[in-house]
Amino acid sequence: MKILISVCGEGLGHTTRCIAMGQEISKEHDVAYIAYGKSKEFIEKYNYKVFETCPEIKLTGKNGKFDIKRSIFNNEYNPAKAILIEKNIIKKYNPDIVISDCKYSTIVASKLLKIPYYIMTNQNYTGTHKKEKIVVYPVMKILNAINKSAKNVIIPDLPAPNTICQYNLKNIGNSMYLGPLIRYDLKDYVVNRGDYILSIIGGFEYRFGILEELNKLAEEKNLKIKMVCGSHEVAKKINNKKSKTVEVIPVAKDIGLLMKNCSFVVCHGGHSTLMEAISFGKPMITIPDLDHPEQENNTKKIQELKCGIQLSHRNLNDLKYAIDEMNNNNIYFKNAEKLSEICKKYNGRENIKNIIDNR
Known part of the structure; x- marks a missing residue:
């Protein structure tokens, strides 16, 4: 056919x-x-x-x-x-x-x-x-x-x-x-809990403030962050000011490889990204686009399942507290792993x- x-x-x-x-x-x-x-x-x-x-x-x-x-x-x-x-x-x-x-x-x-x-x-x-x-x-x-x-x-x-x-x-x-x-195919990946944060905030200029805040926190807290920008233009802008512990990736060739080895994911509320993250058993800090009801609803459910933390673009200062909470509370990792097992079925x-x- x-x-x-x-x-x-x-x-x-x-x-x-x-x-x-x-x-x-x-x-x-x-x-x-x-x-x-x-x-x-x-x-x-x-x-x-x-x-x-x-x-x-x-x-x-x-x-x-x-x-x-x-x-x-x-x-x-x-x-x-x-x-x-x-x-x-x-x-x-x-x-x-x-x-x-x-x-x-x-x-x-x-x-x-x-x-x-x-x-x-x-x-x-x-x-x-x-x-x-x-x-x-x-x-x-x-x-x-x-x-x-x-x-x-x-x-x-x-x-x-x-x-x-x-x-x-x-x-x-x-x-x-x-x-x-x-x-x-998850059978091709051995999932590890790595030492870096994977940021998948890309594509649109109006999300650039999140990348700037992540970059600032990387400098302040010595965080290893890999930023997938989805755009060479966005990557060029952040490269001009990036912290030493930040790796900028304009367009990822294999998000699966990056995701399987990260600690957790920072992303907006796009459904496909969320489904990939739970499939790999990775908890998330989510920052949906402002006044985007679909993304806000997706990330609300992620938070209810206690496999992620939902933030608002209006309060990006909360990102540092969310990162500390994610690193210090294993419940998010446990629940993300449970969802991953359900995904396999x-x-x-x-x-x-x-x-x-x-x-």
Whole structure:
């Protein structure tokens, strides 16, 4: 069969789990991708065929704050443009199945062309009392109408009570839990509790303040920190002022290798990063983007499971206390290791292959 995987390219979280999916499915089927920007470049490094499209939205923010209105409503990108491009791609590739990871323009194009489709997402609802719900709730209502039309909505997470994206989900009848879908086969890694902090705060300029604070703490407390920046531009900025104990990594070739040997992880609230961390049994200090309800909900669950500490971008001074708490309280490490054992029982890569084979 020919499988076409379409990827939302805002950040690399969607991209990494779609690569994991492609690696598994391509063992028996032909696989191609629809992607754009850094996501397209990243997938091409794995030698897959990638058709270029454009975003439906473009993540925008400033000083740690995510701007949902400007991200969804902009003059440069819109769903209609993406639908037209992706409709032509589907006609050209002629897939048997389309799998879309939060790229809803591809789903609309598939529906118009009568191609069977699955949707992968960790968010079809966002529980929030913030003003952003004025935009989020109507958008989610529209997306769930589309979700209900899919053969299945695939959730790359653990079932309850350990679902990391629990507060971003509602049952719409055709959902199924896949388990963690990560790029790495954990059987290939011997996990150690190392002596360095792994920072995975990258990609967007509005997160730069976290890197500056980590760099300052590395100098003050003699902390070994490896910073994965996700961008050569961001890496260059932090390199100009970095502490001697900080290693700056513009783009990591193997996050799995870095993660297996770290002590703990500092990250935002992206779902894929959190799933990779719990799969490796690593506790986290999480700093979700300001006014980003999805990330805030993910990190709230991490804290409730007591495998991480949730901070606010508004209070980055708390980072030094969180690092001390993490180093001095073994409960976070114990609970992260327990989650890792649960992850081993839910093989997302094997499960996605079974879904395709038994469709």
